[in-house]
Amino acid sequence: MENIQHSIQESEKGKRLDAVLAGLEYNWSRTQVQQWIKEGNVTVNGAATKPNYKCVPGAEVQVEIPDPEPLDVEAEEMNLDIYYEDADVLVVNKPKGMVVHPAPGHLTGTLVNGLMAHCKDLSGINGILRPGIVHRIDKDTSGLLMVAKNDSAHEKLVQQLVDKTVTRKYTAVVHGVITHGAGTIDAPIGRDKKDRQSMTVVDGGKQAVTHFNVIERFKDFTLVECILETGRTHQIRVHMKHIGFPLAGDPKYGPRKTPDLNGQALHAGVLGFIHPSSGEYIEFEAPAPESFNEFIEKLKKEH
Structure with a gap:
């Protein structure tokens, strides 16, 4: 059994305990946290608690993760x-x-x-x-x-990932022509209250930062490189839609009329991190799939 310690911060004052723990970058779901609390695996200042406990700054939380x-x-x-x-x-x-x-x-x-x-x-x-x-x-x-x-x-x-030292570069095709060469989207992401299966930019959401660079412009589309600073669910898809350039082929966040690509035109092409044992930085690059490249060639011909 693994023990995780967390001291409640001033910024977490008054928030539900299950929401605070689910937002700690450990990839815990809120449902999983609630289950641990109900099973007595989460204590506040050494005492059992409830999922809706309102956090008090300075309180010491201990999470025992079952084997x-x-x-x-x-x-x-x-x-x-x-x-x-x-x-x-x-x-x-x-x-x-x-x-x-x-x-x-x-x-x-x-x-x-x-x-x-x-x-x-x-x-x-x-x-x-x-x-x-x-x-x-x-x-x-x-x-x-x-x-x-x-x-x-x-x-x-x-x-x-918590320290934001992992390199994650994606290639994407978005609707519309982005006129400027680069940009940064810093907008919090959370569940869409109207559609719980979707994410959206929302006040009080988790911090999310995406950097992008324009690679090539076409008639009605733009090829971009997106660099993740954070890694929220559907982050690139939500952020590009938020600034008016949704991903091509995206059935959830794209426009009603979008190319039929069997899903969004998005490829995680570069991944780099510090090796957990050697301490050396290693980086890998994978070419986009053939279908992605065929779509690019089609856009070039149309342009």
């Missing part, structure tokens, strides 16, 4: 595109259309199923459905992911 249950997800042989692997970490190029981790009722065909067949040693920190998963990308986004093969590596990689 992961035996994984009830089957290993599946897959032809994974492994870019790097050693005893601590694995870097894989996820294809478009593949879900990263299983969910109840959908336990097969995911990247985790393939990873379990490829290697037996994955970090257990994120529980039985997400072994080794440090961060994720959407089903219809292709590109590079780092996977932790032990708990020590997992903690160090998560800390790098």
Whole structure:
């Protein structure tokens, strides 16, 4: 069992405990936090508490993370595109259309199923459905992911995400022609109150920062590089829509008329981080999938 300590900050005064803990960058869901609180695994100043406890600055919170249950997800042989692997970490190029981790009722065909067949040693920190998963990308986004093969590596990689030292560069095609060469979007992201399955820019949301550079302009579209400073759910898709340039092919955040690309034109092409054991910075680059490049060529011809 792992223990996590957190001192309530002035900025967290009056907020619900479950919301504060879910926002600590450990990839905990609010549902998971609530379950831990109900099971007595979360204490405030040494005493049991409730999910709706209103936080008081200076209070000491202790979270005891239970050991992961035996994984009830089957290993599946897959032809994974492994870019790097050693005893601590694995870097894989996820294809478009593949879900990263299983969910109840959908336990097969995911990247985790393939990873379990490829290697037996994955970090257990994120529980039985997400072994080794440090961060994720959407089903219809292709590109590079780092996977932790032990708990020590997992903690160090998560800390790098918290410290914003991980390099994550994406290539995207957006609707509209961006006239300026570069920009930064600093806008908080949270659940859309009108649609709980979607995210949106909202007051009181989690801080989210995306930098972008224009690579090439076409008749009605722009090819951009997006650099994540934070890693919120659907961040690039939400941020580009927020400034009026939604991603091409995006069924959730794009316009009604958008190219049929079987999902958004978004590729996580560059991933760099400090190796958890050697301390050396390593970086990897994966080319965009053929379908992405074919779409670019089509736009060039039309332009």
